[in-house]
Amino acid sequence: MRVLVAMSGGVDSSVAAALLHDAGHEVVGATMKLWGGPSDSGCCSVADVRDARSVADRIGVDHHVFNFTEEFSAGVVAPYVADHAAGRTPNPCVECNRRLKFSALLDRADRLGFDAIATGHHARVERRAGRWSLRRGADTAKDQSYVLSVLTAAELSRVLLPVGDLTKAKVRSLAATWGLVTAAKPDSQDVCFVAARSSAPGGGRAAFLGSRIALHPGRVVDATSGDELGSVEAVELVTVGQRRGLPGGAASRRYVVGVDVAARSVVVGEPDLLLCDEVTLESRTWVGDELPVGTACTVQASAHGRPVPASLTATGVRFGERARRVAPGQLVACYRGDEVVGSGVAC
Amino acid sequence: MTVHGHQVGAEPSRAAAGPTAYLDNAATTPMLHEAVEAMLPFLRATFGNPSGAHGVSRAARRALDGARGELADVLGCEAGEVVFTSGGTEADNLAILGTVAGRPGPVLVSAVEHRAVLAPARAVHAYIVPVSRHGVVETGALAALAATARSLGSPVTLVSVMLVNSETGVVQPVQALPGVLEADAPDALLHCDAVQALPWLDVASLAAGCDLVSVSAHKFGGPKGVGALVVRGRAASVVRPVLHGGPQEAELRPGTENVAGAVAMATAARITAARRSATVRRVTMLRDRLADGLVEVTGALEPAPRALRVAGSCHLRFPGVSAEELLLLADARGVAASTGSACASGARDPSHVLTAMGWSGAEARESVRFSLGATTTVAEVDHASRVVADAVERLRA
Numbered sequence: 001m002r003v004l005v006a007m008s009g010g011v012d013s014s015v016a017a018a019l020l021h022d023a024g025h026e027v028v029g030a031t032m033k034l035w036g037g038p039s040d041s042g043c044c045s046v047a048d049v050r051d052a053r054s055v056a057d058r059i060g061v062d063h064h065v066f067n068f069t070e071e072f073s074a075g076v077v078a079p080y081v082a083d084h085a086a087g088r089t090p091n092p093c094v095e096c097n098r099r100l101k102f103s104a105l106l107d108r109a110d111r112l113g114f115d116a117i118a119t120g121h122h123a124r125v126e127r128r129a130g131r132w133s134l135r136r137g138a139d140t141a142k143d144q145s146y147v148l149s150v151l152t153a154a155e156l157s158r159v160l161l162p163v164g165d166l167t168k169a170k171v172r173s174l175a176a177t178w179g180l181v182t183a184a185k186p187d188s189q190d191v192c193f194v195a196a197r198s199s200a201p202g203g204g205r206a207a208f209l210g211s212r213i214a215l216h217p218g219r220v221v222d223a224t225s226g227d228e229l230g231s232v233e234a235v236e237l238v239t240v241g242q243r244r245g246l247p248g249g250a251a252s253r254r255y256v257v258g259v260d261v262a263a264r265s266v267v268v269g270e271p272d273l274l275l276c277d278e279v280t281l282e283s284r285t286w287v288g289d290e291l292p293v294g295t296a297c298t299v300q301a302s303a304h305g306r307p308v309p310a311s312l313t314a315t316g317v318r319f320g321e322r323a324r325r326v327a328p329g330q331l332v333a334c335y336r337g338d339e340v341v342g343s344g345v346a347c
Numbered sequence: 348m349t350v351h352g353h354q355v356g357a358e359p360s361r362a363a364a365g366p367t368a369y370l371d372n373a374a375t376t377p378m379l380h381e382a383v384e385a386m387l388p389f390l391r392a393t394f395g396n397p398s399g400a401h402g403v404s405r406a407a408r409r410a411l412d413g414a415r416g417e418l419a420d421v422l423g424c425e426a427g428e429v430v431f432t433s434g435g436t437e438a439d440n441l442a443i444l445g446t447v448a449g450r451p452g453p454v455l456v457s458a459v460e461h462r463a464v465l466a467p468a469r470a471v472h473a474y475i476v477p478v479s480r481h482g483v484v485e486t487g488a489l490a491a492l493a494a495t496a497r498s499l500g501s502p503v504t505l506v507s508v509m510l511v512n513s514e515t516g517v518v519q520p521v522q523a524l525p526g527v528l529e530a531d532a533p534d535a536l537l538h539c540d541a542v543q544a545l546p547w548l549d550v551a552s553l554a555a556g557c558d559l560v561s562v563s564a565h566k567f568g569g570p571k572g573v574g575a576l577v578v579r580g581r582a583a584s585v586v587r588p589v590l591h592g593g594p595q596e597a598e599l600r601p602g603t604e605n606v607a608g609a610v611a612m613a614t615a616a617r618i619t620a621a622r623r624s625a626t627v628r629r630v631t632m633l634r635d636r637l638a639d640g641l642v643e644v645t646g647a648l649e650p651a652p653r654a655l656r657v658a659g660s661c662h663l664r665f666p667g668v669s670a671e672e673l674l675l676l677a678d679a680r681g682v683a684a685s686t687g688s689a690c691a692s693g694a695r696d697p698s699h700v701l702t703a704m705g706w707s708g709a710e711a712r713e714s715v716r717f718s719l720g721a722t723t724t725v726a727e728v729d730h731a732s733r734v735v736a737d738a739v740e741r742l743r744a
Contacts, residue, residue: 033694049693053693064675064693065693065694065695066671066694067671067694067695067696069694070697070708108669108672111669111672111741111742112672112675112676113676113741
């Protein structure tokens with residue numbers, strides 16, 4: 001097959017490219033330039049591109065840099081900012097997969113005559129009983145099926161995830177064996193286009209959002225008594241379920257149970273106030289056919305969150321037993337066993 | 348050592364077995380055979396440092412002086428007015444930063460200059476002159492900006508306009524500049540970035556009114572890593588060095604001279620100038636053949652009338668087609684072309700030239716620069732025409 005490998009400059013996609021080349025596929029590497037102006041700071045930095053190119057040279061395959069900055073800005077960054085402005089908690093990595101890697105890049109690969117694209121995600125695409133399925137990665141600690149749960153069978157049919165069968169340790173040892181410069185490179189963390197928090201101006205989420213939208217101080221109100229307990233600097237940066245950074249400190253065992261940006265208020269309360277029975281989902285996707293209401297599944301509400309038993313409802317999922325509320329904007333992935341069946345965004 | 352049984356470090360497999368077409372001469376040109384031969388003695392026996400006093404050095408000095416005179420003939424200046432540099436970018440930086448160092452003040456540059464001019468200009472204080480929709484510098488606006496600067500009590504110290512645009516091939520009205528500036532900036536030095544012009548135009552006459560002229564060897568069959576800045580007349584007493592450390596190049600550019608490069612550059616310049624008329628006639632026909640064919644088959648659009656552009660320029664926009672994708676498909680069949688400029692990561696950036704001409708980002712991303720050169724053949728043009736037409740059809744499917 002002719003395969004276009006999305007090479008971020010990290011170890012997983014490096015090994016993905018090497019494995020596919022080894023298996024006899026015609027491999028071309030591509031690094032997506034997603035962010036960064038003239039300085040190429042942040043995501044897909046010049047150093048990451050250099051690493052990807054070095055790995056491609058080492059393997060002996062061509063490598064290109066694709067400029068997707070406009071698509072990324074419109075499809076990922078702008079919604080990320082708008083969601084925060086509306087008091088939601090977006091997951092830009094999911095949107096990048098949905099709109100960039102498995103959309104814009106996949107379309108480009110089609111036009112350029114590739115049979116498939118590949119990435120270094122830890123998850124497994126398999127054809128089971130005549131249909132395409134997405135399963136958790138073999139390394140459960142590194143499993144990334146959650147951020148891929150927005151994909152459909154039509155997309156999965158053109159996607160290869162070569163490291164999904166391997167542990168991260170095995171990936172690193174293969175990279176070291178083959179002398180790839182990325183072998184010991186640290187895993188990427190956090191939101192790639194937001195500079196890591198530092199003393200330098202412009203670092204951190206608050207500075208990133210603060211330069212794009214107005215951030216407003218908010219009152220912190222007790223859910224039960226209605227007492228005003230203090231304030232937060234920016235209500236747009238507060239997330240349902242958050243505990244840190246609230247007046248009174250962690251000793252109070254209070255959590256954010258509600259955020260109202262328009263009213264500039266944050267409601268806090270005891271942890272059991274966070275418990276709920278169900279979650280309504282929007283932007284629902286199904287890997288295959290839509291499953292009937294009542295279907296039993298497990299759901300996961302963050303990249304490495306604990307899966308909890310649930311069942312499908314007409315509008316979302318109902319938890320088997322009361323569970324922590326999912327912050328609006330967060331993705332909820334639904335599984336049967338270790339197989340993804342679909343996803344939706346919490347309202 | 349092997350990775351998966353493949354030779355490590357081997358050239359990536361490229362589909363270059365069939366016919367190829369090199370249509371990226373605005374990026375760089377293959378070296379003239381004569382230029383290669385001319386430089387070899389200075390990489391071997393005649394390796395001396397021209398600054399020394401002994402025979403080994405004197406031989407190198409003679410060669411460097413000869414090269415300086417040879418290049419001066421082509422550029423229409425005196426030998427003593429040629430300052431060799433490491434290339435066009437350094438020449439542009441020396442012209443702008445060196446002028447401002449000698450006589451502080453704002454500079455006036457066109458919006459379509461190469462980044463080697465725009466970036467140093469912006470680093471000091473730049474007025475940016477707009478261009479027409481065809482990418483021609485608006486001399487009226489230029490005069491108005493010069494008047495503005497004067498009225499603010501800080502007249503422009505330097506005006507920089509390129510002779511030929513690197514992306515569109517549009518020739519700029521450099522000859523008109525002294526007249527345009529007469530009223531409001533008569534003392535401003537004139538710099539002309541002629542890096543893209545030498546293969547196609549008589550730089551000596553067109554830039555005769557300019558105090559500073561930049562050229563780069565590898566754009567006309569010379570080696571990379573060598574260029575020159577003409578510094579003449581009133582500029583000589585203004586321009587200061589940007590780098591410090593030695594008296595070489597009339598104390599404007601320190602560092603041991605690149606003798607081999609200078610000799611090869613002068614050789615390439617002399618041959619290019621001698622053949623220019625014939626080259627322009629031949630390449631114009633090839634360019635028209637390529638552009639006419641692609642316009643007819645694909646409905647491609649041209650950003651500016653060909654009459655405004657140099658012979659080697661075939662700049663086309665393919666509506667509905669991503670230039671990035673078109674270039675990848677073309678490359679796979681041996682056709683080398685480009686969009687304008689690349690960023691540090693190697694990604695293709697939206698062109699500031701097309702943006703200045705009023706194009707949207709989407710339109711700019713549909714445009715491709717095919718640039719022909721003195722070595723371009725009919726076979727190359729016809730191969731490229733077929734490959735590009737096929738690719739456009741496929742990408743629109």
